[in-house]
Amino acid sequence: MPIVELNNVWKTYRMGAADVHALHGVSMAVDKGDLVSVMGPSGSGKSTLLNLLGCLDRPTQGAYVLDGRDVSELSDNDLSEVRSRRIGFIFQSYNLIPQLNVIENIEVPLFYQGLSEHESYEKAVELAKRVGLENRLKHHPPQLSGGQRQRVGVARALANNPAIVLADEPTGNLDSHTGEEILELLLSFNRDHGTTLMIVTHDPEVAKRAERMVHMIDGELTEENGS
Ligand SMILES: Nc1ncnc2c1ncn2[C@@H]1O[C@H](COP(=O)(O)OP(=O)(O)O)[C@@H](O)[C@H]1O
């Protein structure tokens, strides 16, 4: 059974009198452990697709089944609960909380898991170690390099053992060497821990590293086999 299944999904934004069809009947399935890259020109619907998959938004039409549950018509509250429990997000601009240190940023998604303070702390430390930040636990984001900030982003995305991790241009703000390190880190979680991963990227070299490559053009999706 796929972990993620979209069935003829449409997303239409109403702009005054005009309708913008950001997604045109998209269907796709992602299995547990898949690594999928998404490429496409600006405005083609990539972020709209990720926002739907990440339960930040709902389809205008069509069905989204996440891990066996139809989430296309949930209330805002139910949708945000699903999002906090089942989804990991990685952003181009990291979206860390500057007032919180590394450990506390990683702990944010754990807040919803009902762990004790000690369990939450231990889990965050373990994640920080897994992304190579064991010497930066008490640092705040402004004291970290871009690559280190994105390592925090990766650890935070993994904290709630998500069904799928969605990364929107995760290396877009990094130099090529640092971007490569972050990409390797993400790929290692897919390879070694079976983390299901979808990466939006402009970089064909990044896209080619995925076993599945998806292209979006004008809200439609085509797929080819990658490496
Ligand atoms: N909140 C919104 N309101 C209206 N139109 C939007 C909104 N978000 C995206 N769009 C439009 O939907 C289309 C797809 O946008 P987006 O998913 O952001 O593309 P991409 O991430 O591939 O650049 C674009 O035409 C964009 O202008």
Ligand SMILES: [Mg+2]
């Ligand atoms: Mg986008």
